[in-house]
Amino acid sequence: MIKKQLIMEKALELFAQRGFEATSVQQITEHCGISKGAFYLSFKSKDELILALIDHFMVQVTVDVDYLVRNTTNHQELLHKFYFTLLDSFYRHSDFAKILMKEQSQSISKEFILKTRSYDIRFEESIQMMLERLYGNEIKDTKYDLIYCVKGFLRIxxxxFLFHNVELDLERLSQSLVEKTNILARHSTIPFISEELNKLLQLPLEQEVTKEEIVKILEQKTKEVEEPIEKESLVLLLEHFSQPTLKPAIVKGLIENIRNHPQCNWIAYLLVKYYGF
Structure with missing residues (x-):
């Protein structure tokens, strides 16, 4: 196991038991069976480790939901798949979801708040895209309220299972949430969150990823990834940035080649957003 991954996994166990603040670097290194020097070769600080864990968890959730919303053509299945996918992911990653839900309101650092909020805004964008596809003009005045309701359903x-250790039938729960969402979408008549208020509620995002930054990530991934199909796809995508010669369908296919690789899911997400697929 890569040392960085080992530290992240072992630290997560301690964070789940004690929380961020109560866990020291010394305790993490003892739990990993490594020296402090080995820890600081991988992470400059505990805060950097926490941010790496957030990235690892939130990237997976963000790209999975974005892909599901963009590629599920059956509208009757979309909302159910959305709820089931998210609930199943929270269940499988319950240790880290529990930490975030318990401590996200504490200002661990400005970077922590900005990072979690930036992922949250991307998540809201996917929810809005899904709701507009499903309900169209029915939710013209209430869509922002509905976004908050969907997020609230998922959280509550x-x-x-995060805090009460209750065994849940995720299939039935997803069906129940679909029903509740349909009722709200089709029968709510008193909007509260307007488009203007929604903009005011948005914390500033970190600067959007630029073309140059995408190229840098692609260059890094072409060096790291060893699997031939994914590596060749990354090389072709990188070349296309320098000299655009590929048809959109080919670019989309290359992105699909790398989408499920654990080292490439984020760059695949960024490319989809960049090209507008």
Whole structure:
């Protein structure tokens, strides 16, 4: 196991037991069976480790939901798949989800708040895209309220297994949330969150990823990835940035080649957003 990955996994165990603040670097290194020097070769600080854990968890959630919303053509299945996918992911990563839900309101650092909020805004964008596809003009005045309701459903019902150790039938829960969402979408008549208020509620995002930064990530991944199909796809995508010669369908296919690789899911997400697929 890569040392960085080992530290992240072992630290997560301690964070789940004690929380961020109560866990020291010394305790992490003892739990990993490594020296402090080895820890600082991988992470400059505990805060950097925490941010790496956030990236690892939130990237997976963000790209999975974005892909599901963009590629599920059956509208009757989309909302159910959305709820089931998210709840199942929270369940499988319950240790880290529990930490975030318990401590996200504490100002660990400005970078922590900005990073979690930036992922949250991307998540809201996917929810909005899904709701607009499903309900169209029915939710013209209430869509921002509905986004908050969907996020609230996920948070509150997730607490049943995160904090109460209750065994849940995720299939039935997803069906129940679909029903509730449909009722709200089709029968709510008093909006509260307007488009203007929604903009005011948005914390500033970190600067959007530029073309140069995408190229830098592609260059890094072409060196790291060893699997031939993924590596060749990354090389072709990198070349296309320098000299655009590929048709959109080919670019989309190359992105699909790398999408499920654990080292490439984030760059695949950024490329989809960049090209507008």
């Amino acid at each position: 019902y997730s607490e049943l």
